[in-house]
Amino acid sequence: MTVPDAVIVQQSEWWNILEALGPLATLLAAAVAGFIAWQALKERSLADRRSEWWSRAQWALDASLSADMERKATGLGVLALLAKSHLATDEEIEILATAAIRPLQEAALPKALPERDSEDHCVKTNAARLCVTTDKRLGRATPEWVSDLAASGLPQPGAGSGK
Secondary structure, eight states: OOOOOOOOOOOOOOOHHHHHHHHHHHHHHHHHHHHHHHHHHHHHHHHHHHHHHHHHHHHHHHHHHHSSHHHHHHHHHHHHTTTEEEEEHHHHHHHHHHHHHHHHHHSSSSSSOSSHHHHHHHHHHHHHHHHHHHHHHHTOOOOHHHHHHHHHOOOOTTOOOOO
């Protein structure tokens, strides 16, 4: 009887295995670098959008302090819209809410005379809308009279003044 030749097993050296995995390692490194770049781009985009949001908020806060009633009403209206944005943090919502304090204090005072004009009422209405929006975002209760004032149905600032 003949004995078959022994099977010759060649063991690959470790560097041969490593050499074969080189392209896979390169692909993996490129994928990781691409993921990191994508995340950095997302973060940069969010930072840019938040910066633009804050620029608009600064303009609106400045306008809400104006002596010009139409500009004040517009500023408060813009603040109410900005308060709805997901870009605003709770701290920034608190800052926006402060713009509504003075007009709402004036609205709460008893009046011996009727309001001066519709622009004054529009300022108070937009302040009430801002208060309702910020209270909702912050999980606070809004006084009923403020909610009623916000829902009074007057046009938004700048709508139909013809200027």
